[in-house]
Amino acid sequence: MTALEAILREMILESGPISLERYMALALGHPVHGYYRTKVAIGAEGDFITAPEISQMFGELIGLWCVEVWRLMGAPEAFHLVELGPGRGTLMSDALRAARIAPDFLAALDVHLVEISLPLRERQRAALEGRGFKVAWHASVSEIPPGPAIFVANEFFDALPVRHYVHRDGGWRERLVGIDEEGRLTFGLGAAHETAIAASGEPDDILEVGVAALRLMTQLGVRIVTQGGALLAIDYGYGEPARGETLQAVRAHQFVDPLADPGEADLTTHVNFTALARAAKGAGAAVHGPVPQGQFLTRLGIFERAAILERGATPEQAAAINKALDRLAGEGPGFDVATDMARLFKVIAVTQREFDAPPGFEEAARERA
Numbered sequence: 001m002t003a004l005e006a007i008l009r010e011m012i013l014e015s016g017p018i019s020l021e022r023y024m025a026l027a028l029g030h031p032v033h034g035y036y037r038t039k040v041a042i043g044a045e046g047d048f049i050t051a052p053e054i055s056q057m058f059g060e061l062i063g064l065w066c067v068e069v070w071r072l073m074g075a076p077e078a079f080h081l082v083e084l085g086p087g088r089g090t091l092m093s094d095a096l097r098a099a100r101i102a103p104d105f106l107a108a109l110d111v112h113l114v115e116i117s118l119p120l121r122e123r124q125r126a127a128l129e130g131r132g133f134k135v136a137w138h139a140s141v142s143e144i145p146p147g148p149a150i151f152v153a154n155e156f157f158d159a160l161p162v163r164h165y166v167h168r169d170g171g172w173r174e175r176l177v178g179i180d181e182e183g184r185l186t187f188g189l190g191a192a193h194e195t196a197i198a199a200s201g202e203p204d205d206i207l208e209v210g211v212a213a214l215r216l217m218t219q220l221g222v223r224i225v226t227q228g229g230a231l232l233a234i235d236y237g238y239g240e241p242a243r244g245e246t247l248q249a250v251r252a253h254q255f256v257d258p259l260a261d262p263g264e265a266d267l268t269t270h271v272n273f274t275a276l277a278r279a280a281k282g283a284g285a286a287v288h289g290p291v292p293q294g295q296f297l298t299r300l301g302i303f304e305r306a307a308i309l310e311r312g313a314t315p316e317q318a319a320a321i322n323k324a325l326d327r328l329a330g331e332g333p334g335f336d337v338a339t340d341m342a343r344l345f346k347v348i349a350v351t352q353r354e355f356d357a358p359p360g361f362e363e364a365a366r367e368r369a
């Protein structure tokens with residue numbers, strides 16, 4: 001039994017079952033034993049791999065995206081470049097290197113990293129130190145000083161806790177985590193119907209609601225509208241309203257039971273982009289996309305960037321660049337449905353209302369409603 005499981009069992013025995021949302025929040029973020037507090041999970045030797053770790057091209061193109069967006073903002077003399085959940089700091093490091101083509105952009109920015117993991121903060125420090133940038137770390141978005149800001153979030157919203165509601169006996173009941181006869185953590189349902197949920201449902205339908213993500217999106221939308229700036233969010237997710245649950249636990253690149261060994265596995269859900277877009281619009285912001293990651297990176301010029309990198313590369317390096325290109329943006333020889341990031345991952349941008357379509361979203365319908 002993990003130390004966190006012992007704590008959870010005690011908590012449940014004392015005060016009754018906890019919501020899935022609380023379980024996820026503790027499994028990922030418990031101050032001492034939470035997964036993101038203790039693990040350096042990302043990378044080949046960790047539990048999962050992310051786009052910036054697959055290729056430098058990902059962070060570089062996002063760096064150039066930020067330069068363009070800063071120009072669209074009217075090139076403010078001072079602004080914050082913020083990353084939410086920066087992992088090993090690879091994306092930010094590659095972005096800042098690519099942005100050297102715009103010295104006025106670099107001179108205007110200070111870097112803010114929102115990160116709860118202390119081991120990852122150390123990796124980020126190592127990735128960025130000695131580069132001449134002012135870098136500050138924060139536990140939440142609320143701590144970022146006022147002013148215009150560009151926010152980047154890759155695989156961040158998927159790590160925020162969700163609630164599940166199951167349709168049973170003519171209404172929605174919240175999914176809870178309790179303890180079974182053998183003393184193991186188990187899923188159950190709250191006794192009362194949630195009368196605040198208006199959605200209709202069939203027996204056993206599941207509604208997954210990312211309340212934390214929606215709150216954060218509202219907060220970011222309000223900030224962008226009132227103080228200027230933009231947000232770029234990239235995640236495994238879906239654009240159409242959908243039913244059903246998407247909670248998954250991953251450990252050492254394998255799917256595991258979400259209730260087994262809390263604190264040892266990464267828990268994520270697929271991001272509901274429709275709901276996120278509604279939250280940002282509700283805050284008065286404009287939403288661009290979602291567009292599939294492959295389309296976004298192709299429009300930003302990932303194929304051209306790969307060709308340039310290949311010119312100076314050995315045959316082995318060129319093969320690696322092509323493989324990375326396939327995983328991030330294409331369906332070539334390296335195509336694998338299970339890791340088809342090009343289509344499964346989606347990208348949205350949030351801006352002020354009177355704002356040109358940012359790079360990569362030019363043809364995506366811009367919704368003002």
Ligand code: SAH
Pocket residue numbers: 028029036042050051052053084085086087088091114115116117120139140153154155156159160
């Ligand atoms: N963007 C990185 C890492 C993705 S993993 C990449 O693409 O490689 C999720 C990241 O978000 C990790 O850095 C994790 O520590 C951080 N994180 C998760 N939940 C968080 C929260 N509630 N507040 C701040 N950071 C969080």
